Amino acid sequence: MHRWIIFVINLFYLYPDWPTLQATRHREKRSNTLSHLLQYTEKGLYCRQADVYIDPHRTVSRAVITHAHSDHARRGHKYYLAHHTSGPILRLRLGKNINLETVEYNQPVVINGVRISLHPAGHVVGSAQVRLEYEGEVWVVSGDYKTEPDGISQAFEPVRCHTFITESTFGLPIFQWQPQAQIFEEINAWWRRNQAAGKISLMMGYSLGKSQRLLHNIDYGIGKVFVHDTIWNVNAAIRQAGIALPEAIKVDRKPNREVYSGGLIIGPMSVFRSDWSIRLQPAVTATASGWMALRKMQRSRTTEYGFVLSDHADWPGLNAAIEATGATRVIVTHGYESALARHLTEKGCEAYEAHRFFRTGLLREAMPAEGTEWDE
Ligand SMILES: [Zn+2]
């Protein structure tokens, strides 16, 4: 008997936080049960009650797609639901025969008692946050979003909810964007300078989002604006969705640089070192991306100039957006999860990194690998 008492006392010294450990385990276990409106499976974010996935990364039967960027909209799902202006872009990228239903913002679809609706995310044309409501409980999945209106995608609208799953691509205090008007003044000045020197201005930017934002906000009074094939096709799809875009001339597949002298050419990053862009040399090159805010990226960039222009929210934008949802619980995903979750926790908010909350290995490289198509 005496030995047993000593054994138990020893145990206590060895594992002083045993009771708390038990409590934590219990909490964690609970956090992935069906009581949650959304859970994380190997195919992606899943609502069991409605049997739908949001931006799944593996083939599923029913997928709600926040926007047409390739890391969110994948091929092979049986049934797609997206915003109607995403429709033509999704068909262009995933095939015209996909089984797609489109809705307007704020137009709910009810599946097995779950009310699902899309709300403007301000990220790119047709981008949406997904709101799910079931038995009075509301969850919102932000998808990618930005808070500054870009003039072309429908401006971000905060949606009140209990649980908000937010992206955090630029979730560090060092990311603070200048107003769009100021960035475009810099871009216009850069173009004018190159033009005065009789040079081509070659701007690299993502084909969906950044390119249209450039087209919409650039000063057409300066000169002729050209786009690469890929962007030209995306533009056509966007016009088909009913969004007006200023005209831009398609660059030939085998361009003769004399034709483009003094002009501005917009091309996707993927063609930067291709035959196409080599034929345009010597040109003054630039990249438009939020990552240009990092000195490291500035140094390692492949183009001569870098403009800090992002289609994601910066640090103040993320914080303002989160606060505006009034959410009592915030789950941070897609980027600098621990930094933002910690900051929110310090402010007294119940916040989690997604992979901890859902207890998965779900982790993403915060920074894109070189040569990838940045969707920011
Ligand atoms: Zn994304």
Ligand SMILES: [Zn+2]
């Ligand atoms: Zn995106």
